Amino acid sequence: MTAPQPVDLAEAVIARMSDCADPRFREVMTSLVRHLHAFVREVDLRPEEWMAAIEFLTATGQACSERRQEFILLSDTLGVSMAVVGLDQARALRCDAGTARRATEATVQGPFYWEGAPDVPLGCDLRADGVAGEPACYSGEVTDTAGRPLPGALLDIWSGDGEGVYDMQVEGQGMTLRGRLRTDSDGRYRFWSIRPSEYPVPTDGPVGAMLKRMGRHPMRPGHIHLKVSADGHMPLTTHLFARGGRYLDSDAVFGVRDSLIVDFERHEPGIAPDGRHLAQPYYTVRYDFRLAPLRDPTGFR
Ligand code: BEZ
Ligand code: FE
Numbered sequence: 001m002t003a004p005q006p007v008d009l010a011e012a013v014i015a016r017m018s019d020c021a022d023p024r025f026r027e028v029m030t031s032l033v034r035h036l037h038a039f040v041r042e043v044d045l046r047p048e049e050w051m052a053a054i055e056f057l058t059a060t061g062q063a064c065s066e067r068r069q070e071f072i073l074l075s076d077t078l079g080v081s082m083a084v085v086g087l088d089q090a091r092a093l094r095c096d097a098g099t100a101r102r103a104t105e106a107t108v109q110g111p112f113y114w115e116g117a118p119d120v121p122l123g124c125d126l127r128a129d130g131v132a133g134e135p136a137c138y139s140g141e142v143t144d145t146a147g148r149p150l151p152g153a154l155l156d157i158w159s160g161d162g163e164g165v166y167d168m169q170v171e172g173q174g175m176t177l178r179g180r181l182r183t184d185s186d187g188r189y190r191f192w193s194i195r196p197s198e199y200p201v202p203t204d205g206p207v208g209a210m211l212k213r214m215g216r217h218p219m220r221p222g223h224i225h226l227k228v229s230a231d232g233h234m235p236l237t238t239h240l241f242a243r244g245g246r247y248l249d250s251d252a253v254f255g256v257r258d259s260l261i262v263d264f265e266r267h268e269p270g271i272a273p274d275g276r277h278l279a280q281p282y283y284t285v286r287y288d289f290r291l292a293p294l295r296d297p298t299g300f301r
Contacts, residue, residue, distance in 0.1 A: 010037035056206055063205040067168040069111035073207045076253035077216075081108045092234070095295055099145040103292035107255040109237045110225065111202075112166045117156060117178035123274055125192035126157065126179045133162020133194025136264060136283040137272055138240070141187045142228060145290050149187025153230035153291070156180045157191065159223070164199020190274065195264050195283045196222035198246050201253065211252070221247040221256060226289075233291035240287055262287050 013033045020026040039045075063070035075081045085106050092100035120126070127135065142153040158178045160166045167176040183189045200218040202208060211218050222242040229235040241248060241261045248256050264283040272278055 010034050013037075056210070059206040068202070068205075070202075070205050070207055072109070072111040073201060073205075074210075076108050076110060076255075077201065077207055077211060079254045082254045092292060092295065096292070099292050102145040102290055103234070104228070104236055104238060104289045105257045105259050106237055107239050107257060107260060108253055109227075110253070110255075112160070112168050113158060113225070113227075114168060114175060114178060117158065117175055117180050120179035120181050120191070122181055122184055122188075123190050123192075124179060124181060125276075126177050127192060127194060128176050131161050131176060131194065132165075133197070134281065134283060135192055135278060136195040136285055137190065137192050137274065137276075138224070138285045138287065139188070139190040140286050140288040142183050142189060142230065142289045142291065143187055144233065145292055147290075149183075150230040150233070150291065151183055151185045151187050153183045153187065153189075153228060153233075153289075154180060155183070155189055155191075155289075156227040156229075157193065158225045159193060159196050160199055162194045162197055164197055164220075164222075169202070192276070193224060196224050196242055198222050216252065217247075217250070218252050219247045220251055220253060221245045223255075223260075228289045228291060230291055232294050234294055236289065236291055238289075240285065 010033050014030050017026050017029060020029075040050075043049075060070045060074055072081070085108065089100070089106065092103070125135075127133070142150045142155070144150060157180070158166075161177060167173045167178070177193055179191065181189060181191060198219055198221050201211075201220060203211065203218045208218060222245045223239040225237075225239050227235060227237050239255065239260055241256055243261045243263050248261065262285050264285055267278075267282050267284065269278050269280055269282070272282060273284070
């Protein structure tokens with residue numbers, strides 16, 4: 001009678017995928033299974049710990065709704081979202097270092113993007129009556145990486161209010177501080193919103209409990225989100241961060257990049273450069289977005 005042979009369960013699972021017709025899916029799942037099994041062995045995972053993990057993931061899914069994306073928050077706070085953004089940038093550099101290096105850097109999308117923001121005219125004020133926050137005028141141009149203006153480029157803009165609260169976090173509230181606008185014939189854009197302030201990522205769900213248990217703070221530095229796109233160019237998802245604010249060096253989602261930190265120039269009440277009358281102090285920000293040419297997705301991985 002021979003002793004039972006130890007079974008390498010990871011390899012047994014992988015062997016069952018021999019009929020998988022999708023090579024990329026098979027590659028990804030093979031690696032995932034190997035790493036998952038290696039992790040279980042490395043930490044000598046106990047049954048009650050694995051059950052706690054399953055309950056955590058279940059609660060993460062249950063916390064998701066039309067207006068809340070707890071899984072994106074999990075990915076962001078574990079640094080995975082930024083790791084994926086970083087790999088995409090490295091891929092672009094391998095493909096065409098010349099232009100990729102000159103393109104505006106990307107960062108996380110986060111859980112508060114809401115598809116279908118209203119189309120608004122250039123120069124529009126995205127602030128609704130009574131929204132908290134100091135007014136700020138954002139302007140600049142959208143160009144390609146050679147500096148040629150991109151007329152008709154689309155900016156899809158969103159942010160929390162001046163206290164860092166997003167419309168999606170307020171029960172029953174419609175879209176606020178969101179809008180989609182297009183650059184003019186010289187590739188220029190301009191809009192009003194608020195000067196963003198630091199705020200915590202949502203802490204009332206399982207991810208918040210995880211951060212607390214990890215001994216981590218939940219804060220993000222003040223920022224405004226933008227998706228910038230134009231025909232024939234790589235779409236960009238990014239932020240502009242307010243220079244001098246707190247948490248720039250300890251963002252809870254690791255999303256800060258130096259090239260995205262901008263000056264908010266303060267002005268006394270009066271007539272703004274676009275002729276708008278401001279009864280309170282306001283800020284101006286200038287930033288030019290540079291989009292890389294569309295990559296051939298089959299050319300490299
Ligand atoms: C945000 O900036 O909206 C955000 C990003 C990641 C996690 C939570 C919030
Ligand atoms: Fe945000």
